[in-house]
Amino acid sequence: MLPEERFNALVEEFAASPGVSIPGEPGRRGFGSSALKVNGSIxxxxxxxxxxxxxxxxxxxxxxxxxxxxxxxxGKGRPMKEWLTVTADDKESWLALAREALDFVGSAHR
Known part of the structure; x- marks a missing residue:
């Protein structure tokens, strides 16, 4: 499965989650418009x-x-501390890590 197809599966998984915005929603343009967001944060x-x-x-x-x-x-020449490029190439890892990311970003205790 191609990365874009696997990402689309994540979009479907999280589309009904409270506070989640999915790519392609009306009014979304520019940076982050193709990202999954919770409460406005990627x-x-x-x-x-x-x-x-x-x-x-x-x-x-x-x-x-x-x-x-x-x-x-x-693209700024230094890694971002709270951002990870996933190298695991299986659906289960992507889903589990994306759930962690949703919980982290959606948490009021960050």
Whole structure:
């Protein structure tokens, strides 16, 4: 399955979740318009054909340490601390990590 197809499966999975905005909704343009958002903040997106998620810094470091991801650089020359490019290439990993990202970004305790 192509990354875009797997991302579309995530969109379908989270479409009915409270506070979640999906790509393609009316009025969404520019940066983040093709991302999954919760309460207006991005928690998952495709960049360069890879899934990118927002997670706690310690979790990002742990996943990089296990080889499940790499640092995400938004083209500014340095990695973003709370963003992970997922290297795991299976549907279950994508779904589990995307749920973590939704919970993290949607949490009022960040």
């Amino acid at each position: 928690f998952a997106m495709i960049s360069g054909g890879k899934l990118v998620l927002k997670l706690p810094h310690a979790r990002v470091a742990a996943l990089i340490g296990t080889g499940a991801g790499t640092p995400f650089d938004a």
